[in-house]
Amino acid sequence: MKHTIKLFLSGLAIVAVSSCGRDANDPGIEYAPDMYVSKGYEPYSQLADVTRSITDENGKTWVINSDGKNMREPVKGTIARGQLDYVFPYAKTPEDYERAGAELKNPLAATEENLAEGKRLYEINCTPCHGTNGKGDGTIVQDGKYPPPPSYDSDRIKTTADGKMYFSITYGKNLMGSYASSLSPTERWQVIHYIRTLSGNAAAPADSTTVPKQ
Numbered sequence: 001m002k003h004t005i006k007l008f009l010s011g012l013a014i015v016a017v018s019s020c021g022r023d024a025n026d027p028g029i030e031y032a033p034d035m036y037v038s039k040g041y042e043p044y045s046q047l048a049d050v051t052r053s054i055t056d057e058n059g060k061t062w063v064i065n066s067d068g069k070n071m072r073e074p075v076k077g078t079i080a081r082g083q084l085d086y087v088f089p090y091a092k093t094p095e096d097y098e099r100a101g102a103e104l105k106n107p108l109a110a111t112e113e114n115l116a117e118g119k120r121l122y123e124i125n126c127t128p129c130h131g132t133n134g135k136g137d138g139t140i141v142q143d144g145k146y147p148p149p150p151s152y153d154s155d156r157i158k159t160t161a162d163g164k165m166y167f168s169i170t171y172g173k174n175l176m177g178s179y180a181s182s183l184s185p186t187e188r189w190q191v192i193h194y195i196r197t198l199s200g201n202a203a204a205p206a207d208s209t210t211v212p213k214q
Ligand code: HEC
Pocket: 121, 122, 125, 126, 127, 128, 129, 130, 140, 147, 148, 149, 150, 157, 160, 164, 165, 168, 169, 173, 174, 175, 176, 177, 179, 183, 191, 192, 195
């Protein structure tokens, strides 16, 4: 009996000594590693084997996750956090174009910063057609195949309300495409501030002065 205890104690001593000097970060032998490292599903991946079917007590079979998606579709109408600005409550109709013109105001001040950013974005996105000075003489127009857009210093654009411009930049207008996916709402308003400097009427245009108060 005494022998057994001695043996046990010397065994313990060996284990204690031999475990010294090991890498402190080494967890040693892990028992049931699944408990530490869970099998996570990648949110955007599609896994066929996550489809399951169960039969309820009435004998009806339900297929769970039939589309094999790990992440559920957001509920229809869901707005991503911080993207409320992207909601554009106007339909692409002539009536809503008028309504946008009457209701929407540029929420940004025409600060130097906003104008500089508006200029930068304008030069990247708009000059091919509208031209550097907004005269409607961009490179695409110069070979005569593309009808020139209206000059920004024409009466037509001068009297176009900011809200109408925002509507047209968002939806596009006839030959001009939509910039909704390339310019954020803030960027669209910055460009509009810059357009106003090109059209020589940085102040509110004529038809937005009759706006009903919201
Ligand atoms: C492919 C050529 C093209 C590009 C690029 C383009 N436009 Fe236009 N734009 C046009 C044409 C053409 C019109 C005239 C549309 C009409 O009234 O038929 C127009 C009209 C407009 C109008 C007047 C809209 C209205 O409601 O009457 C604004 C404002 C405008 N563009 C701003 C921009 C801005 C800002 C950009 C860059 C982000 C841009 N455009 C890029 C071709 C272009």
